[in-house]
Amino acid sequence: MKGLMVYTNGNHKNPIMEDDKEGIKPGPSYKSGDLNIKFQGGKSDIKAAGGLPKIKEEADKLKKWLKENPKLKNRKIQININAGSSNYWRTYLKHDSVLKKADDQKRNENLTKARGDAGVAAIRKHFPKADWPNIKISPVYNANIGDYWGDVRKAAIDKAKGEGKSGAELNPIIVAAYKNWIKENKKNQYVSITAGVSSEDDTPEPEKCICTNEETGEKTVMKRLENGECPECPGGGKEKEPCEKCPDGTIPERDENGDCKECEEPEPIKEEIEKCFKRNSIFTIEYGKKQQRMDHHCTKAVWEVFANGIKLKRRTNKNKLVDYVSLNNTNRLADDATQTDGKYGGIRTNIVKLSDIDINEFVNEEKLKEYKGNLVIELKCISGTGKWPAHGSTGGCHKDVAGISYMIDGELQNAEFTPPYGPGDQKEVYTIPACVKKYKELVEKKS
Numbered sequence: 001m002k003g004l005m006v007y008t009n010g011n012h013k014n015p016i017m018e019d020d021k022e023g024i025k026p027g028p029s030y031k032s033g034d035l036n037i038k039f040q041g042g043k044s045d046i047k048a049a050g051g052l053p054k055i056k057e058e059a060d061k062l063k064k065w066l067k068e069n070p071k072l073k074n075r076k077i078q079i080n081i082n083a084g085s086s087n088y089w090r091t092y093l094k095h096d097s098v099l100k101k102a103d104d105q106k107r108n109e110n111l112t113k114a115r116g117d118a119g120v121a122a123i124r125k126h127f128p129k130a131d132w133p134n135i136k137i138s139p140v141y142n143a144n145i146g147d148y149w150g151d152v153r154k155a156a157i158d159k160a161k162g163e164g165k166s167g168a169e170l171n172p173i174i175v176a177a178y179k180n181w182i183k184e185n186k187k188n189q190y191v192s193i194t195a196g197v198s199s200e201d202d203t204p205e206p207e208k209c210i211c212t213n214e215e216t217g218e219k220t221v222m223k224r225l226e227n228g229e230c231p232e233c234p235g236g237g238k239e240k241e242p243c244e245k246c247p248d249g250t251i252p253e254r255d256e257n258g259d260c261k262e263c264e265e266p267e268p269i270k271e272e273i274e275k276c277f278k279r280n281s282i283f284t285i286e287y288g289k290k291q292q293r294m295d296h297h298c299t300k301a302v303w304e305v306f307a308n309g310i311k312l313k314r315r316t317n318k319n320k321l322v323d324y325v326s327l328n329n330t331n332r333l334a335d336d337a338t339q340t341d342g343k344y345g346g347i348r349t350n351i352v353k354l355s356d357i358d359i360n361e362f363v364n365e366e367k368l369k370e371y372k373g374n375l376v377i378e379l380k381c382i383s384g385t386g387k388w389p390a391h392g393s394t395g396g397c398h399k400d401v402a403g404i405s406y407m408i409d410g411e412l413q414n415a416e417f418t419p420p421y422g423p424g425d426q427k428e429v430y431t432i433p434a435c436v437k438k439y440k441e442l443v444e445k446k447s
Helices: 052-068 101-124 148-164 167-188 268-281 289-293 363-369 436-444
Strands: 024-031 077-086 137-147 189-199 209-212 219-222 282-287 302-307 348-353 375-383 400-409 413-416 428-431
Touching: 024 052, 024 302, 052 101, 052 189, 052 413, 077 167, 101 137, 101 189, 148 167, 268 400, 282 375, 363 436, 400 428, 413 428
Parallel strands: 077 137
Antiparallel strands: 024 189, 077 189, 209 219, 282 348, 282 400, 302 375, 375 428, 400 413
């Protein structure tokens, strides 16, 4: 555990998310999935790990979830910060290392607790008790999940000794066993958030106020009065015919007086911004001009790409949807850029389209005001992680300059930047002013 840098459940399922939520009733619930907080080995400081933006993002999502479930407004809400860890502390990669199982497990328990407690403190800042008295935030610890690495290590050593190996010959056997064990136990490393109605909440959900049209049998849910009572059914229960459909196909509800509510007008600002992003959100990641002139060869240039904090996808030259961009150009691993001249050491261009994911993530009011119509592009080096081989000089991605090209209202723009090259490193590389003008025209002017 001590040497583990990434403390996250990733795309794996973790036990807490699958089991019954501690202290939470069945009903509307929230679960965060992967928080992807990268703690330094043996550390629990969320700020130092760069995790505060992730915590804020989850807090905003929790508030949105509460807003979308207004019946939870006066209920007691339980938020759990779940922290899990695999069963090890030291790696013991040498054949003569001395194991201390009890000490390892105790240290791991303390670290898991510290990380869970740090998560509680971080999320509480977004839900101060004075403003959110109905919310309880608790840590849920699940340390030392699965087989103890020391026991797995011993089994690998015993097997190798049975095959006649001894001394330093055992070291590569231990390293191989450790890599397999880490791969299998990655799912046990996580920090996640779950929320729902607290099991301590004894407030029953109020029954719906329903009026029935005696002639047609149509039932209408009526809004409760401010005093919590159901309103009288209009016409003694004899309601009007069903409300006419709105232009968008929806049927409006009736108000507390039984009258049909007006159809909602379309949101012209949102529609305009959405059109703008669809028009100006295509961009490319390619080699810089110098590398193109040099007949540059590379097999370790793979990154994940993010816009405004959201991971994007793109199509390969075989039309496969993938969640990375690649400048590999030797006709081998991950040489699958969207456009390629097919030559060894040739030109590779990745085309990324925002429309490949949910455009609504970029045009909601919060995101618009946060980024002011920009697309903030970040790259994360994944060469040297998982299945992607590492560059010899960096341990991650190739250091060379990359290029970006994009269109703003029909006008081609391009620039160069230095991408992150350490394994797992992520940084902002460029800001595309995709809809800044439209934002200023429609949003800032309105406010």
